[in-house]
Amino acid sequence: MLALAVFVGTKGRGSNLFALRDAIEAGRLAASIAVVIGTRAEAPALVRARAAGLSVRIVDPQTIHPEEYGAALLATLKDAGTDTIALAGFLRRVPPLVVQAFPHRIVNIHPSLLPLFGGKGMYGEHVHRAVLEYGVKVSGCTVHFVDEAYDTGPIIAQRSVPVWDTDTPETLAARILPLEHALLAESLQLLAEGRLTLNGRVVRVLTDAAAGGTESRMP
Numbered sequence: 001m002l003a004l005a006v007f008v009g010t011k012g013r014g015s016n017l018f019a020l021r022d023a024i025e026a027g028r029l030a031a032s033i034a035v036v037i038g039t040r041a042e043a044p045a046l047v048r049a050r051a052a053g054l055s056v057r058i059v060d061p062q063t064i065h066p067e068e069y070g071a072a073l074l075a076t077l078k079d080a081g082t083d084t085i086a087l088a089g090f091l092r093r094v095p096p097l098v099v100q101a102f103p104h105r106i107v108n109i110h111p112s113l114l115p116l117f118g119g120k121g122m123y124g125e126h127v128h129r130a131v132l133e134y135g136v137k138v139s140g141c142t143v144h145f146v147d148e149a150y151d152t153g154p155i156i157a158q159r160s161v162p163v164w165d166t167d168t169p170e171t172l173a174a175r176i177l178p179l180e181h182a183l184l185a186e187s188l189q190l191l192a193e194g195r196l197t198l199n200g201r202v203v204r205v206l207t208d209a210a211a212g213g214t215e216s217r218m219p
């Protein structure tokens, strides 16, 4: 059972956060949401989280010395008893102190097929616009472990969708979002079951954790 901290950004609606909450309530994800952490109290995802009775904490990097930001996050995480972090629309780089304190216990959902269309500034509509401008015919979403850079950590799972000639950033985002919701919860459930292993940067899924048995690549 995971004790989750969900990090949200200033702009997100919180749909991935609530997809996790729904997966927990439906018994598809063995976890609890110990705390939701954001940078601004008025962020829509945090407003929704508070209204839903979730525990919300603000750690605002604008009011904290940059060198203290990681320590402030760590204190909040420790206080909430968190063992795993899910980034759901969080736009900042996770401080190295936090990455090092949670080795392979931080996952991010990104709305493209990484390593394409990732990196600093590539979030939300910016991603889908870049996909359409480039002209790729397939896009999708990626769940990956978080390292100290943007969107570069080992990939846990991906799902793809076709890109249509008639797509706008909005229609493409709407096609991908439900897959994000499912993939984030499924990936965290694999983590909860202890079924994710790393070989270099390649993540493998144990088919039978109890037997410590055979490995297979995720579909």
Ligand code: GRF
Residues within 6 Å of the ligand: 011, 012, 013, 014, 015, 016, 017, 045, 088, 089, 090, 109, 110, 111, 123, 124, 180
């Ligand atoms: C999602 O598209 C997610 O992939 C990205 O930010 C967006 C957040 O959306 N990292 P929401 O706040 O979960 O609705």
